[in-house]
Amino acid sequence: xxxxxxxxxxxxxxxxxxxxxxxxxxxxxxxxxxxxxxxxxxxxxxxxxxxxxxxxxxxxxxxxxxxxxxxxxxxxxxxxxxxxxxxxxxxxxxxxxxxxxxxxxxxxxxxxxxxxxxxxxxxxxxxxxxxxxxxxxxxxxxxxxxxxxxxxxxxxxxxxxxxxxxxxxxxxxxxxxxxxxxxxxxxxxxxxxxxxxxxxxxxxxxxxxxxxxxxxxxxxxxxxxxxxxxxxxxxxxxxxxxxxxxxxxxxxxxxxxxxxxxxxxxxxxxxxxxxxxxxxxxxxxxxxxxxxxxxxxxxxxxxxxxxxxxxxxxxxxxxxxxxxxxxxxxxxxxxxxxxxxxxxxxxxxxxxxxxxxxxxxxxxxxxxxxxxxxxxxxxxxxxxxxxxxxxxxxxxxxxxxxxxxxxxxxxxxxxxxxxxxxxxxxxxxxxxxxxxxxxxxxxxxxxxxxxxxxxxxxxxxxxxxxxxxxxxxxxxxxxxxxxxxxxxxxxxxxxxxxxxxxxxxxxxxxxxxxxxxxxxxxxxxx
Amino acid sequence: xxxxxxxxxxxxxxxxxxxxxxxxxxxxxxxxxxxxxxxxxxxxxxxxxxxxxxxxxxxxxxxxxxxxxxxxxxxxxxxxxxxxxxxxxxxxxxxxxxxxxxxxxxxxxxxxxxxxxxxxxxxxxxxxxxxxx
Numbered sequence: 001x002x003x004x005x006x007x008x009x010x011x012x013x014x015x016x017x018x019x020x021x022x023x024x025x026x027x028x029x030x031x032x033x034x035x036x037x038x039x040x041x042x043x044x045x046x047x048x049x050x051x052x053x054x055x056x057x058x059x060x061x062x063x064x065x066x067x068x069x070x071x072x073x074x075x076x077x078x079x080x081x082x083x084x085x086x087x088x089x090x091x092x093x094x095x096x097x098x099x100x101x102x103x104x105x106x107x108x109x110x111x112x113x114x115x116x117x118x119x120x121x122x123x124x125x126x127x128x129x130x131x132x133x134x135x136x137x138x139x140x141x142x143x144x145x146x147x148x149x150x151x152x153x154x155x156x157x158x159x160x161x162x163x164x165x166x167x168x169x170x171x172x173x174x175x176x177x178x179x180x181x182x183x184x185x186x187x188x189x190x191x192x193x194x195x196x197x198x199x200x201x202x203x204x205x206x207x208x209x210x211x212x213x214x215x216x217x218x219x220x221x222x223x224x225x226x227x228x229x230x231x232x233x234x235x236x237x238x239x240x241x242x243x244x245x246x247x248x249x250x251x252x253x254x255x256x257x258x259x260x261x262x263x264x265x266x267x268x269x270x271x272x273x274x275x276x277x278x279x280x281x282x283x284x285x286x287x288x289x290x291x292x293x294x295x296x297x298x299x300x301x302x303x304x305x306x307x308x309x310x311x312x313x314x315x316x317x318x319x320x321x322x323x324x325x326x327x328x329x330x331x332x333x334x335x336x337x338x339x340x341x342x343x344x345x346x347x348x349x350x351x352x353x354x355x356x357x358x359x360x361x362x363x364x365x366x367x368x369x370x371x372x373x374x375x376x377x378x379x380x381x382x383x384x385x386x387x388x389x390x391x392x393x394x395x396x397x398x399x400x401x402x403x404x405x406x407x408x409x410x411x412x413x414x415x416x417x418x419x420x421x422x423x424x425x426x427x428x429x430x431x432x433x434x435x436x437x438x439x440x441x442x443x444x445x446x447x448x449x450x451x452x453x454x455x456x457x458x459x460x461x462x463x464x465x466x467x468x469x470x471x472x473x474x475x476x477x478x479x480x481x482x483x484x485x486x487x488x489x490x491x492x493x494x495x496x497x498x499x500x501x502x503x504x505x506x507x508x509x510x511x512x513x514x515x516x517x518x519x520x521x522x523x524x525x526x
Numbered sequence: 527x528x529x530x531x532x533x534x535x536x537x538x539x540x541x542x543x544x545x546x547x548x549x550x551x552x553x554x555x556x557x558x559x560x561x562x563x564x565x566x567x568x569x570x571x572x573x574x575x576x577x578x579x580x581x582x583x584x585x586x587x588x589x590x591x592x593x594x595x596x597x598x599x600x601x602x603x604x605x606x607x608x609x610x611x612x613x614x615x616x617x618x619x620x621x622x623x624x625x626x627x628x629x630x631x632x633x634x635x636x637x638x639x640x641x642x643x644x645x646x647x648x649x650x651x652x653x654x655x656x657x658x659x
Contacts, residue, residue: 093550103639104642106639
C-alpha cells in the first residue's frame with residue numbers, strides 16, 4: 001500500500017483553505033491519500049453515486065485522488081488545482097532546501113575558522129577539515145596530502161571514509177592532482193576512470209574535486225574529494241572547497257611553523273643543559289699552592305664549546321695545567337672536548353705507573369688514544385705544563401696549541417714548543433721544554449679565540465697586541481691573575497666592539513709565582 | 527488527533543519563510559510521531575503553549591504584540607511549564623539578549639542564520655530525552 005504523502009505535499013497553509021472550499025461546494029467531493037484515507041471533504045454515498053477517482057499528480061506520479069459525483073466536473077478541476085498547489089509547495093521547499101544548504105556551507109566556514117586554528121598539528125587540522133567538508137559535499141572518500149617542507153614528497157596525512165591508496169605518479173604536474181598543486185587552482189573532473197588515480201578501485205568511474213593547499217610562500221599540499229561517478233561535483237562544490245582550502249592552508253602553515261619553533265625551543269633547552277654539563281666538567285675551584293696563584297676563564301662562542309682547561313695534582317705535589325682546543329665549535333666540539341678531557345685525566349691518573357711524568361709523554365699517550373676515535377677533519381690542540389711548586393721549575397710540551405707567554409718584570413717571552421695537534425698522527429712524539437719561574441713571574445696560556453678575534457673592520461686581535469698588553473706597564477703595578485684576565489677580556493671587547501658575535505671559544509689560564517699563596521680555594525671566572 | 531507518544535514542536539516567528547526553514551531543517555527528525563505547530567506572534571504562541579504543551583519551542587524574540595522574552599518569562603516563571611524546552615532563535619546578537627534569555631528561563635540561545643544540522647541535532651537530543659522520560 002502506498003504511503004500517505006498527499007497531506008505532506010500540500011503543506012500546512014493550504015489545508016484550512018481546502019477544508020473551507022470543500023465545505024462550501026454544492027456536492028460531495030473527497031480528497032484521499034493513495035491508500036484511500038480521507039484527508040478532506042466528503043465521500044459521495046452509494047446512493048449519490050461516486051464517479052471514478054481522479055489521480056492527483058506530482059512530478060507525473062499519482063500521490064492522491066479526488067472522488068466526486070459521477071459525471072461531475074469538480075474532481076478533474078480539483079485534482080488539477082491540487083497538482084498545481086503541490087508543485088508550488090514543492091518549489092517553496094526546494095527553495096528552502098537551497099537556503100538551508102547555503103546556511104550549512106556558511107556555518108561550515110564559521111566552524112572551520114574557529115576550529116582550524118585551535119590545532120597545532122597539521123594532521124589534526126587536515127583531519128578536522130576533511131570530516132567537516134566530507135559529509136556536507138557528500139563525498140565517497142577524501143584525503144589530504146601534505147609536504148612538510150618544500151621539495152619533500154607529498155604524504156597522505158588524513159583521510160575521510162576510505163583511505164584509497166594513490167597510484168604513483170598521480171602527483172606529477174601533468175596529472176590533475178599534480179596540476180592543481182602546481183597551478184594553485186582548484187579543479188573538478190567528473191566521470192573519470194578511478195584506475196588513473198587509485199590502486200584499489202579497478203573498473204570504477206569516479207568524480208574528483210581537487211583543491212590546493214597553498215600559501216603565499218609555499219605549496220603545502222592538496223585536498224582530494226572522491227565521489228561515485230554518478231555524483232557530479234558542481235561549481236558550487238568547487239567554490240566551497242576552494243574557500244575551505246584557503247582557510248586551511250594558513251592554519252597548516254602556522255602549525256608547521258609552531259612545530260619548528262617547538263623543536264628549536266627543545267634544542268635550545270638541550271643546549272642549555274649541555275652547557276651546564278660541560279661547565280661542570282671544568283674545574284670548579286682553582287688549585288691552591290703556597291706561593292702560587294692560578295686563575296682561569298672560559299667563554300664558549302656558542303652554548304657549548306670545544307675549549308677546556310684542566311688541573312691535575314700528582315701525589316708528589318706537582319701540578320699539571322692543561323689548556324686545549326678542539327677544532328670546530330658547538331656540539332661536535334663539545335663532545336670531543338669531553339672525550340679529550342676524560343682521556344687526559346685517565347692518562348695523567350696512570351702516569352706514575354707508566355713513568356709518563358713528562359708532558360711530552362703524556363701528550364703522546366693521549367694522542368695515541370684519541371687517534372683511535374677521532375672523526376675526520378677533527379683534532380685537538382693542547383698545551384701541558386707540569387709545575388714543581390717547590391722549585392718553581394716547569395716542564396711543558398705543546399701539541400699544536402697557541403704558544404704561552406712567560407711574563408717577567410722586564411720582558412714577555414713566548415714559551416716555544418712545537419708538535420702536531422692530538423688525534424692526527426698515531427705514534428707522534430712530543431718535545432719537553434723546561435723553564436724556571438721566578439718570584440713575580442707569571443705565565444699566560446690562552447686559546448686562539450682571543451688572538452684570532454676580528455673587529456668590524458676585519459682586523460685580527462693578534463699575538464702582537466696580546467704581547468704588548470702583557471708587558472708590565474711603566475706606571476703602576478702590573479696586573480696578575482683574575483685582574484689580568486678581566487683586563488684582557490675588556491681589551492678584547494673594546495677591540496671587537498659591541499656588535500661582536502664571538503667567533504670562537506675564548507679560554508685563558510694564568511699561573512703566577514707570588515710571595516705567599518692563598519689559603520682559600522678560588523673559583524674561576526667566566 | 528495525536529497520540530500520547532506524539533512529540534510536538536512549536537515554531538514561533540513572524541516571518542513565514544523562517545518558520546518554513548526551521549520546519550524544513552527538522553524534516554529528517556527521527557522521533558516517531560511528530561506534530562509541528564506554527565505561531566506568528568507572541569499571543570498566538572502563548573495560546574498554543576498552554577493548549578498543546580509542546581515538547582520543544584523555537585522562539586523568536588522580535589514578535590508582534592508580545593515579545594519572545596515575555597512569552598518565555600510567562601511560560602517558565604508564571605505558568606511554571608519548566609518541562610517545555612525553549613530555544614530562543616533570534617537575529618538579535620547582543621550580550622544583553624543572551625543574558626536576558628537566560629534570565630527569563632530560556633534553555634538555549636541560538637542566533638540566525640542558524641546551522642540546520644545543529645538545529646536538527648538539538649531537536650533530536652531534546653525529543654529523544656523526552657522519550658526516555
